[in-house]
Amino acid sequence: MRLNTKLVMIMLSMLIIAMLILFILNQFSQNDLVQEIQESSTVVSKAIQLSVEDLTSETDVESSRLKEYLQQARNKGISQINIINNEGEIINSSDPEQVGKKREIKKLEKGLKASRRGVDSGTLKPYDLVVPVIVGDEQLGYVQVNILLDNIRDIQHANFVRRLVATTLVFLFGMFLTIFLARRYTSPIHRLATGVKDVSEGDLSVTFDVASDDEIGELAQNLNEMVEKLKERELLEKRLYEAEHLSKVGQLASGIAHEIRNPLNYISLAIDHLKSELLPACQGRGAELESITNTIKEEVRKANYMVLNFMNYGRPLKLRLQQVSYPELLDKAMTILEDKLKEARVEVRREIPEGLPPMLVDPELMRNCLCNFITNAAQAMPQGGTITLGAGVDHEAEEVRLSFSDQGVGIEPQDLEKVFQPYFTTKEAGIGLGLAITERIIREHGGSLEVESSPGNGTTFTVRLPLR
Secondary structure (H helix, E strand, C coil): CCHHHHHHHHHHHHHHHHHHHHHHHHHHHHHHHHHHHHHHHHHHHHHHHHHHHHHHCCCCCCCHHHHHHHHHHHHHCEEEEEEECCCCEEEEECCHHHCCCECCHHHCCCEEEECCCCCCCCCCCCEEEEEEEEECCEEEEEEEEEECCHHHHHHHHHHHHHHHHHHHHHHHHHHHHHHHHHHHHHHHHHHHHHHHHHHHCCCCCCCCCCCCCCHHHHHHHHHHHHHHHHHHHHHHHHHHHHHHHHHHHHHHHHHHHHHHHHHHHHHHHHHHHHHHHHHHHCCCCHHHHHHHHHHHHHHHHHHHHHHHHHHHHCCCCCCCCEEECHHHHHHHHHHHHHHHHHHCCEEEEEECCCCCCCEEECHHHHHHHHHHHHHHHHHCCCCCEEEEEEEEEECCCCEEEEEEECCCCCCCHHHHHHCCCCCCCCCCCCCCCHHHHHHHHHHHCCCEEEEEECCCCCEEEEEEEECC
């Protein structure tokens, strides 16, 4: 429901409630007023009846009868009853002091007229009801009844007070309802404003809760769509930056390959030639010379591998997929790393189940990935330790899972999201491309790479590769 529709319905509801309450109170007031008039009319009729009886009675009637009746009739507004003869003399009255006084017949206005006598303060203006008494064709006199309308005033006042109270209550209810609605609608608006502020500061993880179908809910939905578009734009910009960066790295890699790889190949060939020429001639120092030449070739291989990392990261990968057994692939990687791991006092433990199906991968690229995982694990344990290589098959997800766990120093929580970024490294000697290239190779195979680590408790990398 739209917000303006809700407000109109609330205003109409308040108006209907107020009109209904005032109508009910008015009905009660009318009923009270009619009942009061009926009771007052009955009392007046009784007073006139007594007065007529006094005028028409041939015997003396006790004058105290009107006085006694007046004591009962005061509650209904009758303040005085006078019986006047045709000469204008008051022959009987509820007030004994009025007996014998004269009234000017000409000034006696028949019917209900305002009284000329003074009244007490706080009392409504009195009225005189003058009724001629006629028997047959003869007029015997007049009956004068002095009436006060205080009861009617009290009824009207009570009705006014009730209407005032009802109107005040409706107004207060409207105020509380307005405050409630204001808080209800300003609170989500405040949350939206806070979320928009966070988005403007660069936090695109904000999600706006669509809790209603009014304008506020529509605004929250539009803001969510805006945040999604900003995420897509940020991702596109990131990809464009990476593409530009890869292009520059590719140019750099080409230069490095041209300037460095040829000398490295020459050095490697020269070392092989020296080994073949010098080792037979130096029988006494053959072992020492072989160790030195092997060390030189290993350093050349490391330098060549670094150049290959540049080249592989800066150019598109060309996969040469083959069915490869994981244990055999691991054996080839361990042949290169075995001496280095032994020197670093690092033990490799395999937990590979029998019957593990072969993987459809590029053997050379996957071997580079294994070397990166094992080398990084060894470097994370400067005092030595154990590297656990695990494997398994998830038939439901149709994937092979390879794990690489170490007992090293671990990775800080703030660095976990950066380990696969190019040129990010925590090592003094490193260019930060090893894991970036590894993650890219696995992604090109249709797999994924995950990392779990905590400082001081080691690190585990998990590779997921599709079975087919």
